[in-house]
Amino acid sequence: MIDKNSPIPIYYQLEEQIKERIEKGELLPGDSLPAEREYAEKYQISRMTVRQAFTQLVNEGYLHRLQGKGTFVAERKIEQPLQGLTSFTEDMKARGLTPGSQLIHFEIIPATSQIAGQLSIPEYGPVYEIKRIRLADGVPMALETNYISANLVKGLTEQIVNQSLYAYIEGKLNLRIDSASQVIESSIASPIEAKYLSIAKGASVMLIQRNTYLKDGTPVEFVKSAYRADRYKFMIQMKR
Numbered sequence: 001m002i003d004k005n006s007p008i009p010i011y012y013q014l015e016e017q018i019k020e021r022i023e024k025g026e027l028l029p030g031d032s033l034p035a036e037r038e039y040a041e042k043y044q045i046s047r048m049t050v051r052q053a054f055t056q057l058v059n060e061g062y063l064h065r066l067q068g069k070g071t072f073v074a075e076r077k078i079e080q081p082l083q084g085l086t087s088f089t090e091d092m093k094a095r096g097l098t099p100g101s102q103l104i105h106f107e108i109i110p111a112t113s114q115i116a117g118q119l120s121i122p123e124y125g126p127v128y129e130i131k132r133i134r135l136a137d138g139v140p141m142a143l144e145t146n147y148i149s150a151n152l153v154k155g156l157t158e159q160i161v162n163q164s165l166y167a168y169i170e171g172k173l174n175l176r177i178d179s180a181s182q183v184i185e186s187s188i189a190s191p192i193e194a195k196y197l198s199i200a201k202g203a204s205v206m207l208i209q210r211n212t213y214l215k216d217g218t219p220v221e222f223v224k225s226a227y228r229a230d231r232y233k234f235m236i237q238m239k240r
């Protein structure tokens with residue numbers, strides 16, 4: 001199955017073969033892969049070549065390595081469309097996953113000048129600072145910090161934010177969430193993010209900053225999140 005006379009590099013042929021087995025479901029998340037040595041013997045190729053294929057697949061999120069235990073098929077990433085202004089709860093439900101939150105911090109603080117600017121409120125105005133681990137079927141996906149004007153979104157409680165913030169804002173307060181702008185950049189998990197997201201220190205995360213507005217343009221939230229890069233990918237459809 002490996003063609004040594006092909007102009008296609010051997011590591012790449014092996015990589016594509018493993019990828020295909022994962023995509024066909026022959027190899028399932030959590031399955032362990034044979035050792036590099038076994039692949040090398042089976043195909044009569046060097047261990048270095050096998051390692052190169054494995055490393056590529058780890059970098060692309062198909063495999064992950066566990067120190068001293070071996071190489072395993074990774075969980076499939078959630079493909080999150082970037083069109084559409086949805087909440088975490090809605091996103092998870094749409095996928096048949098159970099949304100959850102673990103509340104880390106809930107407090108009313110005086111707005112710093114940065115937060116006041118983002119929310120168009122006076123400096124030191126009362127703002128909810130809410131930090132939640134967002135879970136899908138109990139697995140941490142993102143660490144999210146929301147800043148919300150307490151004069152606009154009244155009556156928030158720990159119970160409410162353990163459920164859906166958007167459901168409360170729209171369903172109970174009758175405010176119409178209308179638009180948002182979002183910036184995504186890659187980063188490396190800080191020790192705190194790593195701890196809350198159950199990932200290694202220094203693992204990749206995607207930082208997302210969202211500013212969300214009501215119909216009349218009033219900022220309703222300013223959110224900073226760290227999403228696990230091993231569990232998430234973002235998708236957008238484009239037309240020319």
Ligand code: 16G
Pocket residue numbers: 086087088089090144146163164165166167208210212221223225
């Ligand atoms: C999403 C939003 C976040 C919003 C939350 C509400 C991103 C990057 N962020 O996580 O801005 O506050 O949904 O979710 O998508 P909830 O209604 O489940 O509390």
